[in-house]
Amino acid sequence: MTAEDDPARRVTRRRARTRANLLDAAFAVFAAKGFGRVSIEEVCEAAGYSRGAFYSNFATLDELFFALYRERADLIAGQVADALAQDGPDLDVPASVDRVTEVLLLDVDWLLVKTDFLVHAARDPAVAQALLDHRARLREAVADRLGRARGHTELPAVLGDADGAARAVVAAYDGVTTQLLLDRDVDAARGWLKQLLTALLTDGSGTPE
Numbered sequence: 001m002t003a004e005d006d007p008a009r010r011v012t013r014r015r016a017r018t019r020a021n022l023l024d025a026a027f028a029v030f031a032a033k034g035f036g037r038v039s040i041e042e043v044c045e046a047a048g049y050s051r052g053a054f055y056s057n058f059a060t061l062d063e064l065f066f067a068l069y070r071e072r073a074d075l076i077a078g079q080v081a082d083a084l085a086q087d088g089p090d091l092d093v094p095a096s097v098d099r100v101t102e103v104l105l106l107d108v109d110w111l112l113v114k115t116d117f118l119v120h121a122a123r124d125p126a127v128a129q130a131l132l133d134h135r136a137r138l139r140e141a142v143a144d145r146l147g148r149a150r151g152h153t154e155l156p157a158v159l160g161d162a163d164g165a166a167r168a169v170v171a172a173y174d175g176v177t178t179q180l181l182l183d184r185d186v187d188a189a190r191g192w193l194k195q196l197l198t199a200l201l202t203d204g205s206g207t208p209e
Contacts, residue, residue, distance in 0.1 A: 019057045022047050023068050031109035035065055035116040062120075066127070069117050070134060072110055077138045079103045084145035093201045101194040104173070111181045135170065142166035156201070165201065172196040 025047035029038050040061055044054050058064040083099035121127040143166035159165040172193065180189040 018053055022057060026064055026068055030113045035120060073134045077141045081141040094198060097194055097197045101190050106180060106186050106189050108184055111177050139166045139170050142169050168200050169197060
């Protein structure tokens, strides 16, 4: 019997597909109705599964919601890290900003879900800490790249160290995505984010000093 024919492996693959389908369905339902207005039954109906399939993957709707957030947060952190990794020791800030703003996920449905999660986390200290931990991963991906460029690329002194610069980058992303949530103009959001990041990381000159 080959590995592909292994019953345990088939069950694992099937369960992974079920979990992925539940997450996809939940994303669509949360974006359309809001987390606080969605039931487990609605998620199951959208995915075409029974409650048993749901409970074999998630204990609660909160757990599913957090898994959905983690999946998207990991995607964004990976996009940023990949875009920043393309330079050598020297960090070409304008070119890196161009790459980041071109690939970064700017999706209104995701922003709706993320905002719901933020409000939910603000009322639950345990969830808030988990959210802080995941936000830190994005910040650390940026700080790590900026830190490795120290000595080759100078950052504006007002930002302090690489961690300070990373916090500013994430804050700029938060601000731009809040505006995007209201005006739904993705092209404007990308342009504004590019301007903000260039100004933050190069003292607005467009080239590192």
